[in-house]
Amino acid sequence: MSAELAFEYLTKWYSILIGAALIYGIARYIKIQLFIRKHGCEETPFLPDAKWFAIPIMSRVLKAKNEGRLVDLAQSFMTSDRRTTHVYLGPARIIFTIDPENMKTMLATKFNDYALGFRHTHLAPLLGDGIFTLDGEGWKHSRSMLRPQFAREQVAHVRALEPHVQVLMKHIRLNKGKTFDLQELFFKLTLDTSTEFLFGESIYSLYDSSIGLTPPTDIQGRSEFADAFNTSQKYLGTRAWLQFMYWVVQNREFYQCNAKVHKVAKYYVKRALNFTPDELEKASANGYTFLYELVKQTRDPVVLQDQLLNILVAGRDTTAGLLSFTFFELARNPDVFEKLKNEIYEHFGKGDESRVEDITFESLKQCEYLKFVLNEALRMYPSVPLNFRVSTKDTVLPNGGGKDGTKPVFVGKGTTVAYTVYCTHRDEKYYGKDANVFRPERWATLNKLGWAYLPFNGGPRICLGQQFALTEASYVIVRLLQNFPNLVSKDDRPYPPAKSMHLTMCHQDGIFVELS
């Protein structure tokens, strides 16, 4: 080839493009190698079955997800010398870790090296821009605006729960002597309590003709809200699972359900914005309402709606899941149930002699065994068992590399790191040989767990509603045990139970018990 011909080819646009890509690739490769050498990084082991473009593992993952055994499958992959591992999905390297030091690094010490990845795109059709969906400055602003709403005085308001618990108890009495699904009722209960706390008025999903109750107030779209909200959340969960393939989930039902949820939220936002200062003061005096406090900080209806729905998603299913798994294990462990009842009766009485007014934020904190039971339920069934972060720059995780897993691991910019607290919470290294057994007593001696116990996340994005959730769950447990001293498991399905994973985890098909 003559020099002129070669020059002609080399100056074509595609040759320049290929050349530039090659130079970029080589420069990037050298930069990564230098970075790896500087930090002493070594590769993590491959996830088992991750060969052949991860096709064998993906088919196992999909099967396990359908059967409600996804987190149990994840647990089976992790061994004492493999707490961090990786897989390639096409060209994308995904790291999985259950190592507490790695989680601490991502969530706290190197917080700024990570972001939420696609979360905003996944969840925005329902949630818009809020504390749960935003990164960076938007998140910081949301957090500082919402944080004061979770001060102790607000979360201490257990009185507001009592009317809803009374309605729940009507449903339970209706099922006396029968097997029924307690989880379904808990999901309705937490929707009713959280909408009252957030909107200033409950959605009253527990009110129905079976117990002869109609909602004390009604608005357009109220009766459809619960189903629409549940369906939307399922779609959001699927979009989150699909990561960059989220756009597959775009159907009419999803958008219709979002519209139904928005309609109700808009109604309450508009109502709060239309209050005169006097009316607002009067409405606030009836008890704490999140929305009424928030309108004192912003009058932007979109901001108000988005933040309300963000909190509703963050707080409702998580608390219902906690209550459901707690009762599931109490029903399987009669000794624990008896011990818990005794503690509750000692503090607050029972049956007709229940001292309801003694149940406060402070007195609930005095119930040590109740605390152990909730710790144990959240250990074995963390509401958010699997979570993700995406690196915003080349960075390093401290553990998981090399043969013995003790070397640092390179995390290239844009890498997804999945962390599975479900597996950490069942790791024998931290919880002993009986890590898979429900044994609340272990909390009497467990100490210095640090990041090996992480149901509420850690670092700057730690759950804002932790105290709120624990207070609500404690109150509901106390009231139910005071009134229903007999709990029998009516579940002969295999153990560990099948678990559904959408945005949060719950029992795949419900919690079947007899309660009287």
Ligand code: HEM
């Ligand atoms: C058992 C109940 C609950 C559990 C286990 C739980 C767990 C979590 C976890 C793991 C996160 C971190 C998510 C992430 O960053 O990827 C989180 C965040 C959050 N939670 Fe909770 N949560 C519970 C209840 C609640 C309740 C009742 C509320 C509010 C009423 C709430 C409000 C929030 C908020 C606002 C965030 C976002 C914080 C931020 O990104 O700055 N949570 N929660």
